[in-house]
Amino acid sequence: MGSLLIRNARLVNEGRQFGADVLVSHGRIVKIASSIFGENAVQEIDADGQWLLPGMIDDQVHFREPGSPAKGSIHSESRAAVAGGITSFMDMPNTSPATLTLEALADKKRRAAIGSVANYGFHFGVSQHNLDTVAALNPCEVAGVKVFMGASTGNLLVDDPRILERLFAEVPTILLAHCEHTPSIEANAARLRERYGEHLPPDAHALIRDAETCYRSSSLAVDLARRHGTRLHVLHLTTARELELFEDKPLPHKRISAEVCLHHLLFDDRDYPTLGNRIKCNPAIKSRTDRDALRQALLSNRLDVIGSDHAPHTWTEKERPYDQAPAGLPLVQHALPALLELVADGVLPITTLVAKTSHRVADLFAIPDRGYLREGYWADLVLIRPEPEGVAVSRQPVLSQCGWTPFADRRFRHRVSLTVVSGQVAWDGQRVNEGCQGLPLRFMR
Template identity: 50%
Template sequence: MNKLLIKNAKLVNEGQTTEGDLLVVGERIEKIANEIAAPENCAVIDAAGRYLIPGMIDDQVHFREPGLTAKGDLATESAAAIAGGITSFMDMPNVNPLTTTRPVLEDKYRLAANRCSANYGFYFGATNRNIEEIKALQINEACGIKVFMGASTGDMLVDDSDALELIFEHAPVMVVTHCEHSPTIWDNEARARAQYGEDVPMSEHPNIRSAAACLASSTLATGLAKRYDALLHVLHLTTAIEMGLFARGHRSEKRITAEVCVHHLWFDESRYAELGSRIKCNPAIKRAEDRQALLAAVADDRLDIIATDHAPHTAAEKDNLYFKAPAGLPLVQHALQTLFELSKQGHFSVEKLVDKTSHAVADIFGVKERGYLREGYYADLALVNTEKPYTVSPANVLCKVQWSPFEGQRFSSSIDATIVNGAVVWQDGKLSGEVVGQRLQFDRSR
């Protein structure tokens, strides 16, 4: 078995940062101590005071496979993820074919085997008509049941009230929701067309995908979860007004949890003038006041998880008028650097960052033996150098579409190494070529 000793690291785990060593044997963490002597035939990395953290578990990505692979695939996007210190991901069901039956779900797992650089789990998609498939779903078959309560996903929009009631009543695993009220959005689109025609300014996006549309849908979702005592996780929240729906406190005390994404913590509506469709996403990036409220809600534990919602589109697709430019951004490669930058700015501690990107995801989704620096757990690790600046450019972007909304941004941190299942898969700006990602195992039911 391979052996790897990481020495002189700042180990960030369970709310504390301590200096010490960590030994990996095979796929797992063998020992954590103040000082560990290198065993025979052991590779050694001198961390020299850099942060060693559990790799980020991204609970929301769109890697576009099967069916949409001009934009990305499981191999390319997972490679970009490990370059960003993400060691596990959970992929969404709005692909082609839609992941809305159990046989199609298992086909997707077979497609991923031996092709992913990071560990992987897949969501099962809800529709207005597949309640029997949802009832039959087994706990370890999917990380959750994705319900699109918004207008961006065509055939996967769940807008039938009876169907929603049945999903929340019978879901055998966690329900996760995209919350936007479609009729409100459609009315706003009609008003924008009446004013601007087809050439709607991108700055209108947060007015079309408005705070009111978000609040109406998230209020419905949280109400249904309370009525049926369902586990609910609300994805990519964007508004100050929605924060009143969620409780402060530790996730262990909650049946309803909430997520925010890195781009909503980083950008606000002032950036549409510069970036235009490059930051068009659903739900929309909104006001500076909303961004500040989200940052505060991370700090006070109203928001439980930070994710990416990585959703690549080609540059040619993005370079269109408002109604033709698709929503979504490629984000996995630079998410942790963004968060370390926000931590440096004083918005939250490094310990809080690690809790929201690793510990909380493992706890809320029931990810087995990952998400912590613990002896016996899988060695999924990221080594972060906060003294080594990194500037984003198209030349160093690894996702298939080869652009980033962060182009030109100089981050103060770099991901020096990423370790997945004990293997060094990214180091010193290079992929190792090893493809060691495994299917995630889940053990949390409703």
């Protein structure tokens, strides 16, 4: 890892913006100062006043390796991620085979060590038959433990009350929950089919997976966590009502935290007529009122982190009729540019965005030496160039293996001009450095 000197940047870090130079050597930030001279860096970049942020740490992606690498391999999706300002990701267990054994976990780590351009970590899955393995996990070996309390199929669905009680009581590390109430989903779908017939329109998705469906499950998860003292992280909140379940406290002072995903901040149910199945996801994108409540909650401590929930499916799959189209959106390539629209519109301060995409994620998952711009920390860096006239997303090649994006018709007023992963230039604003190799994330618990 050669040395790198970034001059004339505007750093955004720990609630402040300030001008500085940053020197990187052997993968880490070795100096931050107003001016750095006398250093013979191998590479020098003039930031010309661009924002320099700690890279986004995405706590939730669904890469498709092993199982369906044609949809999105670790290599292809990590390439897209660094183009979108994501320097580290944590992958979910619903691959094929699912990450339900130590052998499957080791296989994913091996694959990432060969092919990932970004830093990587992996969540461990829960089934009705692997609770002994989950209870015996080394907390430092996994990013977290993921439970699908509803809205999943096969051996990843865990909705038996007895198994949930044991899981919440015995899980040895942070427990991540996907919360939707399956019986409510099924009842809503049956009612809508009586109204529309078998050919439901895409906008029925928000009615089938409605606010009550989410609240019934997320409130159960919170109740279980409070009774058992579980360190719980509820994923992808979508409703205003669910926000009441979470305390407005700094992260170190609570054991129950919550995530919001970028598509639930940027789309609402008025987008279904235009985008249809392209924004079909679980839990569903809901009303503008819900969207606005989520945005407002980011200004407090009710919502702790922002993730992507990146889930690549092929265009052909998404163009099927509603009932047959899979749920999920490819999002990593446009993660930070899309979120920076909230900054451009005055919805979020840039310092808040950095806290929710970097600082708090590192804190939540106990990732040492990442998520901040600090001397001695790994150099996971992103330069952001303003584009006042906007850059058409359609003019940029899609790097995700699936080849499409829900943002194709949008223009973004910022772009990622540089991504540095563990001291290596991973993205130069035009292309991915294929020689960049991400490192495994450490979890110090």
